[in-house]
Amino acid sequence: MSSTTHGTTPYYFVPGPSAYPVMAATGLFFVILGAGQWINxxxxxxxxxxxGMVGWLATLFVWFRTAIGESExxxxxHKIDLSFRWSMSWFIFSEVMFFGAFFTALWWTRTHSLPALGSLDNALLWPDFKAVWPSIAAGATGSPADIVEPFQTVGPFWLPTINTALLLSSGATLTIAHHALRAGHRAQTIRFMWLTVLLGxxxxxxxxxxxxxxxxxxNLKLSSGAYGSTFFMLTGFHGLHVFIxxxxLLFITLRLQKGHFTPERHFGFEGAAWYWHFVDVVWLGxxxxxxWL
Incomplete structure (x- = not known):
């Protein structure tokens, strides 16, 4: 359903009744239910x-295909384009809060929990505890009853630095692809998009x-105390976001090869680019x- 007031482009678009939201929610319900039961x-x-995962992904595929057909x-x-921009902005904001919680946990552990455990008031809780980070560092005491196995920490060289170069390079190639799309150079856009996907x-x-x-x-694991848990939660969830x-970007590239998007109308491209640049910024943090710290 739409109302046309400006040429042939609808001023607003109201989709008809759809079962996709209920189907997607049902799939996610069984995903969460199954994950909880499997873990236990x-x-x-x-x-x-x-x-549940198969049902959810199948629903998303059909749902997105319908939306792409409506767009093409x-x-x-303009109103739909604006709503998409606001929706993507709020989604990325929610992701900022998501990672902010983990960064805050890391900061709180190092600046509040660690000194508190090392104070005289907690001497009975953990005798001879030394407030150093990480808890396995030189001069620290072992965990009570050897709950945490000895492990070594990881520094920035060289694998994390290589990954930093890869992500920063991917941000550059994506920006080049965006400028090429706006200039109408589709072939160049596709080449740099494939390069961006490869870097990912x-x-x-x-x-x-x-x-x-x-x-x-x-021997660094998720169970390696506060250091291991915060390390793998942050890097693991970031890796998941890189995969997503x-x-x-892969789907956007395939759409470009099918002739989708124009220099004037390409928010699908821009939304994916926003998300990728957000992932870049999180990695720098x-x-x-x-x-490093």
Whole structure:
């Protein structure tokens, strides 16, 4: 349903009744239910997780295909474009809050929890505890009852630095692709988009190799005290976001090859670019606060 007041482009667009939101919510329900049951030892939870994920992804595929068809048929005007921009902005803001919680946990642990445990008031809680970061550092005492296995910390060289170069380069290639699209150079846009996707894949490959090195050579795990838990929660969730962003850029590249987007109308491209640049910024924070400090 739409109302046309400016030429052939609808001033606003109101979609008809759709079952997609209910279908997506149902899929996510079974994903969460299955994950919770599987973690607690119920094997049927794995099947619930799998079926829910398949249903959710299938719904998203059909839903996005419908939205793309509506966009390419000219049903989306300025108002819809504006609503998409606001929606993506609020989504990225929610992601800022998501990562902000983990960064705050890291900051609180190092600046408040650690000194508090090292004070005389908590001597009975952990005798001879020394307030150093990480808790396995030289001069620190072992954990009570050896709960945390000895491990080595990880520095910025060289794998994290290589990944930093890869992500920053991908941000540059994506920006070049955007300028090429706005200038009407589709072939150049596609080339630099494929290069951006490749850099994202390389980042994930390097991070996977780093995780293997940490587990096998440094004995650094999610269970390695506050250091291990904050390290893997921050880098792991960031890696997940890189994977999602890489898929977004891949789909945008495939759409470009099909002739979608114009120099004037390409918010799908811009939304994915916003998300990717956000992932870049988060990594810079990780690189400084987790690997360097």
């Amino acid at each position: 030892g119920h094997q049927w939870g794995a099947w619930s997780l799998l079926l 048929s000219g049903q989306y005007g 894949v390389l980042f994930l490959g390097v991070q996977g190799y780093e995780y293997h090195h940490l587990y096998t050579d440094l 962003g890489m898929l977004m 990780l690189y400084m606060l987790v690997y």
